[in-house]
Amino acid sequence: MKRFIAILEVAALSFVCSSAFAGELSSAETLYRDNCAECHGPARLGAIGPSLIPESLGRQKKEALQAVIANGRAQTQMPAFADALGEDEIAALADFIMKPLGEMPVWGKAEIEASRMLNADYKSVSEPVFDADRYNLFVVVETGDHHATILNGESFEPITRFKTHYALHGGPKFTPDGRFVFFMSRDGWVTKYDLYGLQKVGEVRAAINARNIAISKDGKHLAVANYLPHSLVVLSTDDLSVEKIFEAEDSKGNSSRVSAVYQAPERDSFIVALKDVAEIWEIATDPNAKPVYTGFVHSHEKGMVEALAVEKGLFARRRIEVSEPLDDFFFDPGYRNLIGSARDGGTGVVVNLIVGREIARLPLPGFPHLGSGITWMWRGRPVMATPHLKEAKISVIAMDDWSVLKTIETDGPGFFMRSHENSRYAWTDVFFGPNKDVMHIIDKETLEIVKTVRPEPGKTAAHVEFDREGKHALVSLWEDDGAVIVYDAETLEEIKRLPMRKPSGKYNVWNKITFSEGTSH
Structure with a gap:
């Protein structure tokens, strides 16, 4: 130490x-x-x-x-x-x-590597050291005192609790086998933790200020999206060493914050959202990725279009130009399309990742929180639903023609929405405003609110997550003297309450590694 x-x-x-x-x-x-x-x-x-x-x-x-x-x-x-x-x-x-820094801080490969530390006492185990379903664990982030709890998803009893870095952000990410989990703090610290042995493996500071992380389809690479400095850092998940640093600039050299990075498993790539420039990146995580043409020129003499430059293989970068910078992304189940929020806060922009251009725009006033959107099949049509940060409603969107199918009125603006493929209900909080203590439960067939629960009058209820089978829904009482509250997902009745210090997210291993349609990715 x-x-x-x-x-x-x-x-x-x-x-x-x-x-x-x-x-x-x-x-x-x-x-x-x-x-x-x-x-x-x-x-x-x-x-x-x-x-x-x-x-x-x-x-x-x-x-x-x-x-x-x-x-x-x-x-x-x-x-x-x-x-x-x-x-x-x-x-x-x-x-x-509270004053901004006077200049951009330097935090490159040398600084990152200098901060890297592997736990000398870490000992790998072949099997979990606990008696529980390894895939039905929850990782609960407690922001009240900066700890994480590993929770048994069957008995709903804590297995262990440990200290984390200050202000974890962006949600932990799991290796495809569910063995290792990676945490990231706003300060750019990335921590690798072994869920089998309940041990910290190591940590590294990838940035001064970071937004979120994403893990590659094969589990070998971890991407870190950063505000300070303007960069995307790719780490090896094996030893947290630096594999690649992308300076966040558009094709014209304009610098930008990186607002988020996502795994696109169907495409074997990372999708990168740039906050200050009208560009989206796709970064290949396949070493055999096909060539990406990064620019073109029309030759009048030859009468043809020629490639200016080519990137191929692992970490090849494809730039997709859009009409304006986009915030907060959602992907359809096949990762063919993404939908982002335009800066006006009232428009959703759909970008087709196959052809690399915008294909639709739809009215979504009130700042939709697309990052917490969920999907399901409704009467033979694929739909997504999203809460709004500034208006009291849920928008249900048909993904076959990108139209707003229905607007569900709520008791206030919301932040998180969750469901499970085995549940007929979707849960959404009312995070902002006087009704922050209620949770709406929506029937996914009728698209109507069928029940509103109030776990603790006057205290914020937030962030639902389901267990592996979709039989239970866990709600955060988001207070310093808060709790994780377990509900029966069919009867909608409370069955257990676990005291926690301002529990934020609760992340189920199985739902995350299988990309459950009811949770964020």
């Missing part, structure tokens, strides 16, 4: 500091240097503590940051400063850490 901390400290000091540290320090900068830099890095990029930059702080408001500075964080190494600093000083510190 001492060696690990030393590596982090050396790496932190090697960062290119923001312009705030280049000249004379302000009073707020001096406060930061004297009280925060030792744990959070001289440039706010993190060391043994998380980075303190807007991208990592998420939606936290100034008042909440001031409270953390003053009172510390329970069960962490974050101390309280209320006795050492005045209210004005604490407010100045909060303002300072």
Whole structure:
């Protein structure tokens, strides 16, 4: 552990500091240097503590940051400063850490490799060390105190609980055999964990600020989508070493944040969403991938179109130009089409990945949260359904002609929607607004809400996930003194409640590795 901390400290000091540290320090900068830099890095990029930059702080408001500075964080190494600093000083510190960095931080292959550490005490096992269905495990992320719980999906009893990095984000990803799971934090830390042996294998910092991860179809490669720096990093799942770094630029050289990366198993590729430029990438994860033509020119002399450049094989990149940058993606079951949200927040754009162009646009006002969309067959037609972040409704979309089939009114805007191929119901939360404590249950045949449950009045109910067989639905009581609540998926009655510290996602191994139609991928 001492060696690990030393590596982090050396790496932190090697960062290119923001312009705030280049000249004379302000009073707020001096406060930061004297009280925060030792744990959070001289440039706010993190060391043994998380980075303190807007991208990592998420939606936290100034008042909440001031409270953390003053009172510390329970069960962490974050101390309280209320006795050492005045209210004005604490407010100045909060303002300072909410300011964007003055310049893009450097975090390339050398910095990534310097942070990589494999667990010297890790010992591989041939069989699970627990007595439970290895495919019916849940990985529960508890954001209240930054831990993860491995939950038996049959008895609904915890098997183990362990500490994670601060602010896990984007959902863990599993190897195809369900043995290993990978976590990613907003600070770009990627951790490999062995579900058979219940041991951490190793970890590496792939970025300063990351958005999500995706694993390749064969389980050999892990892609990390990053805001800082603007990059897509591909790691070996074996030892977390760097295999490839893509600088996130469009064909004209315009830099962009990478908003997300997804596995497209039917295509043996990664699909990459760029946030600031009108381009989508497809990255081959097949070493025998066919050539990708990256540009074309028309030769008048020869009367033909000639390829300007060719990429082929593993990590060949294909650029797909779109009319505008797209956010938040959903894929049809065969990964032939993707649908993304246009920046106006009211339009869905369908891009066919085979021909590489837009094929449809449909009205979806209210910012659809496509990343949590689900699919099923409705009266012989493939449909998808998505909640909306800013309007109280669910949109049901026919994927054969990309029309809005029905709009289901809800008690408020939602965030997560889930189902299972063996269940006739779809569950959706009402994450935003005064009715955040309710969960709607929709009949997938009638497209009507058949029941609304309120697990705990006044407390946020969120993120449903089903067990392997679709017999139980697990709901998060998303509070610091929260719980995972188990419902019978047929009778819709509560059968068990497990205390948890602000449980966020609950990820079932089988549903994830089989790409269940009722869960996000």
